[in-house]
Amino acid sequence: MQPEKYLLVSQFYQEYAAITDQAKWEDWLALFSDDCTYKIQSRENYDRSLPMATLSLTGIGMLKDRIYGITETIFHDPYHQLHTVNSPLILSESSSGNIIESQANYSVYRTKNDGIAEVFNVGRYLDxxxxxxxxxKIESRLCIFDNDMILNSLIYPI
Incomplete structure (x- = not known):
């Protein structure tokens, strides 16, 4: 892979984290292709090839619906997220160079308005x-979280 392309992929992961942390949901949606898939799944289910996912969205319409739910209908105790994402590992690149399969480890910290920061979710992206x-554009994002459970409920994207 060309160094310029690797830098573009690295920048993309950091941009994803910043957009998600700042709740710029229209910008978040723009990171995905129209026919995308977005799943959040436990490591145990992933390792055992079990299909059960905590969240599974197919197509940009389902992502838009999720964002509508977050911003307009879901009632929850407000909190802020902070993502840290390591440098991506390129797993493969198509011969044309326009499809890249990669992974990156992530940590998500959650801070409630009246509380201290806590580790909310840790895992890896398979993209x-x-x-x-x-x-x-993300065609497919699988967030594989290491812990068996997610604290409270999963509101915002990982």
Whole structure:
């Protein structure tokens, strides 16, 4: 892989984290292709090839619906998220160079308005990324979390 392309992928992971942490939901949606998949699954289920996922969305319409739910209908104790994402590992690249499969480890910290920061979710992203006109779109994102359970409820994207 060309160094410039690797830097583009690395920048993309950091941009994803910043957009998600700042709750810029329209920008978050723009990171995905129209026919995307987005899943959050426990490591145990992933390792055992079990299909059960904590959250499974297919297509940009389902992602939009989730964001609508977050912003308009779901009542929850407010909190802030902070993602840290390590440098991505490129797993493969298509011969045309426009499809990249990669992974990156992540940690998500949660801070409630009246509380202290706590580790909310830790795991890795397994991604299929498409390069379109010099920009990256997520075709598939699988968030594999290490812990068996997620604290309270999962509101915001990981």
């Amino acid at each position: 299929r990324l498409r390069l379109v006109d010099g920009k990256i």
